[in-house]
Amino acid sequence: MTATATLTDRYVDATIRSLPAAAQADVRAELEASIADAVQARVDQGEPREVAERAVLSELGDPGILAAGYADRPLHLIGPRYFLVWWRLLKLLLWIVPACAAVGIAIAKVLEFATIGETIGAIVVVILQVIVNLGFWTTLVFAVLERTVPVPVTAWSVDQLPEVVENRAGLSEMIGSIIFLVLGAAAILWDSLRGFLRPDGEALPLLNPELWPWWITALFVVMAAELILAVAVYRAGRWSVPLATVNTVLALAFGVPALYLLVSGQLVNPEFLHFLATEHAEDLAKANAGAAAQGGIFRVVTVVFAVVTAGIVVWDIIDGWWKTFRARTR
Incomplete structure (x- = not known):
């Protein structure tokens, strides 16, 4: 020039x-x-x-x-052709994969007899790594698609619109609640009557038999109330402030007693602990030695399950109020 x-x-x-x-x-x-x-x-x-x-x-x-x-070279990372697909897939993966990875790491650390601090630290690190990798690799795949795959021949049409009845609030929740609560009640009864463990051919309950009748009856009442709540949400067609309030009360009614029984040592059957101490004395000794700094393996397991229980309760409360907020904004 x-x-x-x-x-x-x-x-x-x-x-x-x-x-x-x-x-x-x-x-x-x-x-x-x-x-x-x-x-x-x-x-x-x-x-x-x-x-x-x-x-x-x-x-x-x-x-x-x-x-x-x-x-014909795009100047964007992901354009309108694939943005919605990318965003929906990424949200779905972020809901599922980090939680599964956290549970897997928690179980692995407990089996390794790691301390509470090591377990929590490993979970946080893995969750962050999973989130970063999901975001990077999912975005990279769609960025490559944006630049290599031609425009799809089939376009969106009104035939792809979902049926309104399928989006009715509470339908999937009601079905899921019924299945979960029925399986939970069946597991409690099976543990008490038949036993998941049967050394010498006799049932050895995992839950403390002294929880019967009052604590277990109270649990069944809360579970029945949860089922009624799911039905009420379905019949109303949407979440509301009264329903979210009831959900909060029921979550606390389950979580507070469960945490109290867990921390106070009343939840697990003492005979089951005695069975572990006698039949698996060597393994238990190694586990206690590995977690001695945190008070022994039972204390580590108790804290981990307490954190998980508290997390479930908090998530249930937040989920109910978030759905209420979304219903009101619509």
Whole structure:
């Protein structure tokens, strides 16, 4: 480019320099003709040529953006073709994968007889790593798709609209609650009557038999109330402040006694602990030695399960109020 090059020459050169060599000559000719016509039109209206040329080039904008248009090269990481699919998939993965990874790490650390601090630290680190990797690799895949896969032939149509009845608030929650509560009640009864452990052919309950009848009856009452709440949400078609309040009360009614029994040592059957101490004395001794700094393996397990229980209760409360807020904003 010489010192006498005009603004048009400089603009055209800046535009075509990033294009494939085979297309540069055609784009140069087309762009020069287009600029010349636009400048001449302004000159015919009385503008000085220098002013007209500067105005036309300013309207064309950044030559890099113009070149991307000629090359059909996107200047965004993820465009509108794939953005919604990317966003929905990423949200789904962020809901599921970090939680599964956290549970897996917690179980692994307990089996390794790690301390409470080591367990919590490992969970936090893994969750952060999973979130970062999910965001990076999911975005990378869609960025590659944006630049390599042609525009889909099939377009969106009204036939893809979901049925309104399928979006009725509380339907999936009611079904899920019924299944969960029935399985939970069945597990409690099975543990008491048949036993998940049967050394010498006799049932060895995991839960303390002294919890019967009052504590277990109270638990069944709370579970029945949870089922009634799920039905009420379904019948109402949406969450509301009274329903969220009831959900909060029920969550606390489950969580507070459960944490009290767990921390006070009344939740687990003493005979089950005695069975571990006698039948697995060597393994238990190693576990206690590995977790001695935190008071022994039973204390570590108690704290981990207490944190998990508290997290479930807090999440249940937040989830109810969040759904109420969303229902009110709609």
